[in-house]
Amino acid sequence: MSRFANIFKSTFVRATLGATGAAAATVVYLDFIRPPAQPQIKNSYTPLAKTAPAPPSRDELMKRLKETDKYDMLIIGGGATGTGTALDAATRGLNVCLVEKNDFASGTSSKSTKMAHGGVRYLEKAIFQMSKDQLDLVIEALNERGNMLRTAPHLCSVLPIMIPVYKWWQVPYFFIGCKMYDWFAGYQNLRSSTIFSRETTCALAPMMDSTNLKASCVYHDGSFNDSRMNAALAVTAIEKGATVLNYVEVKQLIKENGKLIGALAVDRETGEEIVVKATATVNATGPFADKILEMDEDPKGLPPKTPQPPRMVVPSSGVHVVLPEYYGPQGMGLLDPATSDGRVMFFLPWQGKVLAGTTDTPLKSVPENPVPLEEEIQDILHEMQKYIAFPIDREDVLSAWSGIRPLARDPSKLPKGKEANGTQGLVRSHLITQSETGLVTISGGKWTTYREMAQETVDTVVKNFKFDHPIGPCKTNELILVGGDDYSKNYSARLIHEYKIPLKLAKHLSHNYGSRSSIILELYQESDQNKLPVTLATDSTFEPSEDEASKGNKLSYQSFDQPFTIAELKYSMKYEYARTPLDFLARRTRLAFLDAREALSAVDGVVDIMRAELNWDNATAKKMAKEAKSYIGLMGISSKKFDVEDFVIQ
Template identity: 50%
Template structure:
């Protein structure tokens, strides 16, 4: 009987196996027939077919105008025999543009692009480098401002609410017009009280709601375990959970430069290192109708007329306003020590190693000790932390991060991080001046009430001010709203300038206008660069996300000269290379590209504002200065005295970015 059962069980097993085998055979046969009949779905496309699916890789472009060619558009330089500066008027000008914009930050460059696309002949003048001021020192966020929404609700402030809605709409423009420079970033708000979960969640849902169709992703709640799994550095003691919302993260100075270069591509004349010394007045009406500007590199001065002049100088708006006010167009001495329009506020950020934050999700500290919010964001492979908000009594020429503010940020971070937060982990630190503004016509002439002890109550809206003698000033606002600010000021300039009435000008088109680097960019570019040129993931990611469709131009230079592939810092440190030498993907080829195509005139232009190394790791940038100076000296034919001068200036600038201890924010070179 037992043998019979064993045989029966064995037969049953064989029968089941046979059934499974038959089923597998039928399935395999059916799959084979399906694949055969639908082979076009699965076959590998040829290289030609793949190439047709994507924009072409552009390895060369026509050279942009040289600085000499741009300067030639300004006419002949001012000679010693010309009238004294007190007697100069717009009649003495050697050239004329429709519109002169002073200030090459985000708003000035955005306004230059907007005006040029409408049909105006535009001249953009910047005293230092494009994005050298506030526009390179932001929190790198394209956002509506969650904190502003909270203030709008609890203070019943329409101004705050308008700012949020405006910024949410403009956030979408940044992500669309420069997709290589901007990305969607989820941000976690750690929650330590149960009642805060529904409170924060309701607030973030309202944030999404106000964004309407421009909402990036919808907010959601994470459990405690999921929050700690995502943020491994987070201290879990007392943690209830996390609330995740979404905003934009972008590369501010590279976007600023892209705006200026896009304006130039469409016909604008853009010049950095040009200092406006005087506003030229019309002889009869005393209206502002031009500028006297000095080339900082050569000392040559130019007189240029224009139908309209816009000041987009941010924290330095009061300087040009004083020029407009005076009959001879010269500035009021020491005006920046007692500004009327601008309420200066210093904002400090620090950069830390990548282990201080999740690689693909930021953190928002909503409960700082002084009532502000603080961000900890993954940016360019590091962690960006900030910001402070300290009122300033005057406008600093070169603001720096003080040791006190750096330590304030680290103390706030320690509340969330379970390991020790160390000062020596700070890779870089900087200070930017927010140009918070008020209408100068409402300020008493005696100056009473100029000093502001706190800036938290000031709305961050922008202000357009038409000065009595015709200068149009745009200031305030925030990076995210630069495009709408530019559109607004160009609209008002066109409407208030009689000479523009007869021109057949177009409407604003910048809302959906791709910037340089974005025209042929798509999200597969990093992979295609790595495959086509056999690049590392890190290098292909860096080039595609900073230069967009222009990245192949840099890579093609590697073919012509293998030295162009070398990381900066190796040439002058060839006897002591280390792993650190290869930590950053900034090559000689990238520097040479920026010299040719992006108007780099000083080592700091490249190290701080084109490749961002000084902002990411100031000590590494310090080690690259000698290499950069040697390459630039060869390009510009600098003598030894010039090399020594720019080397010293570069070292002084970068050493103040968190390497040395700064006692006050009013740093100067």
């Protein structure tokens, strides 16, 4: 190498080392002197809300009811539409009173198919019948489905639904239908529909009979907890200033100069009568709308002495059954697009079980407490058997119930005294009418469209009645229901981390109470008693069996395979107005709907806790226990495996 090359090499090395050293020094300087860069990932963690102001007690609400001279609006009926209307009106600035004869969601609103959906069967009818009304109903429901998922994220979730296909020509037929369903949902489409091969379908649904199976189409809808949603609406309405009361029955409508000015109501707990005056009265009693309309037609506002056939409501019974989780694919529903009588039927995952239904049996009248018939249960099992690879055992039915589907008919199109026949005057969507006395009646529709029904009802009242104060616009599109604020889909993990509780309990609380779960868990940690499942809460009033007594102090959460604790029961009484064992077992929790046998075994424990909290005497406690056991005993339990009479207190 030449001398010049050596000089160049040494100079280059020195320069390189010098530059490297300077860079290293700069890095060291920047690391120790310059502030560190902010992380790019944003942490969404906020502390759990462990306390919340208790809502007004029932006694305080009753006091408010008595002391209020006149409400802007009186709503009769505490189901989905009634509580939705109360919330809409209260958030607009109206002074609202709602009274419910029984409990919130005690009727049809707790007995739905648990779906927030547009209705694929309505879309099919809209296309083949060229029906704009059917198409409008689908688009309306798809829009409201998005509202439910947004306003109650803890109670509503996206559910894939599989349609098994057994003929090759049906693959494009069903897939095009699913894609049209996506298209009509517009920007609120949940997820894109797709096709699964036979192999993928069998992997997702191993219980399915794959004989002749060609493929499956999968679309997406919403799933929700109906009675929990109803309770959330009632509590949120109370938070917004409404007076909302269960177990208050309207006995008479009050009129002045031929116009409705309020109602005579009775507190069913005390027997006390209260006159409730209001500028506008809304009939939101669902299947029982005709009873209020009959009182409205009477000059004195009294019900007829003999029962009358319904004129506005065209009732039919829809039965559902609940089976163990292995009867359906995990996290995915199943749609039977064509049953033997031409209907559709769903088999859906719900609260860790499989929900199957529904039937459609026309009725002549509306029963106070509809009961599923054995032939209706067998009809559902028969349809389900077409898809299941093993024989369905009737004794596997954990629960069954009947709800009344209230199709609406315009009563003005049916002459008075004439019995309704056929489908004359039927509307597929909801119907709002106003009588000569001023009674506003909202009927028909379905759970998914409750919010729009409520909005239109309040719009009708604001348009047709005069108020002495300004009324704001509808706000329920943006309003988040109680428990939905600060909620995220990983909430159960946060509860486990904070409280060290079992996964099943964490999921149950987070998916049913949302951000209010931590309030229940604060009660849960207060005492060992509050940690017990409700079935183990019984005391000496109802003597334990020798087997129970032999357990001594070994009673634990794991002794009961359901995540319903005494802490949750106490919360439901303080924050959600549970007044009877059925309120808790059937509606605040869904134990009676998920497993009627377990619910029967839990009645005594629930009664003991409620007796202590609500100051019941022994006679009241026994009456409440008997009523609960009689009701739950008719929820489809197989008589071969379970003797209901053993549980009824004589």
